[in-house]
Amino acid sequence: MSTNPEEQTTAFMEFQSQLWPEIADALSGQTGVEVAIPTPTVALVSSEELASRISSQAPYLRTTLAENPDESHLFLLQGDGPPTENVLNLMEALVGVRPKEIGEEETGNIGKFFEGFMAAFFASLAENSNVAPAPGPKDIGLDNCAAPVDLLASDDVYWVEIRLQYGKQPITAQLVWVISTSTAHRLMAMPGENSIDLTEELQQNASQTTVSKSFDSNIDLLLDIPLEVTVELGQVEMVIKDILDLGPGSVVELMSSAGEPVEVKVNGRLIARGEVVVVDDNFGVRIVEVASKAERIERMGA
Structure with a gap:
């Protein structure tokens, strides 16, 4: 894969066109309402800018892949307008009636939406990426969302804006997916793209073992500082x-x-x-x- 940031971002945008149609089909099956998801928009955002973009009032789903528990995927029910308006749009789409406010029933429906969405997301990811993902731990919240530590530590992240269109006269709710560029590029890697000769791999493993032992030994000297x-x-x-x-x-x-x-x-x-x-x-x-x-x-x- 290219190391040029613009080319990497373009490749990640193309990856969206493969990922989201299957998610839309799965959500349609879950809700009984036709769901369409146009190709999302992708922006490359610095970790410094990330915190200011996240609305503390937006409901969120934070999860990981079981094989990479230190790499977060953050989903926000956040659009251009107030987060409450976006959530009410989603509730109207799911139950057919627009609630006047977000009460206990709506809170439960937000949780159910995220559960169903996560199942659809990981199923599509398994079909279209270079991993066979199993969901890791998840955290669903209604507000007070803070950017995960690993995303803030990344040099850059992708901010993906997704429009969920429900019905023939669509009711639109918006979703944001935040993912580090390194995690995104690993998902897009084609099988064999990162493969190397077995002899080279064994040499690399031996080298990494030596470095690891030296690293651990050096760290031991610093533990009392x-x-x-x-x-x-x-x-x-x-x-x-x-x-x-x-x-x-x-x-x-x-x-x-x-x-x-x-x-x-x-x-x-x-x-x-x-x-x-x-x-x-x-x-x-x-x-x-x-x-x-x-x-x-x-x-x-x-």
């Missing part, structure tokens, strides 16, 4: 005037929602997210999401 770990509750931009006006009793409003996971950083690099807890008389953090060990080691040295 202290590092500063910081927990970031949130951020905000302020003009100099407002900073100078701060005094006892001033309240600084952060750009994060109550209950949103805090970020755990080492050397200023994000390695985990967690929930604030109280341990005896001290604050602590219960880790709920963490980067792989290799990624943590890499970031601590960055």
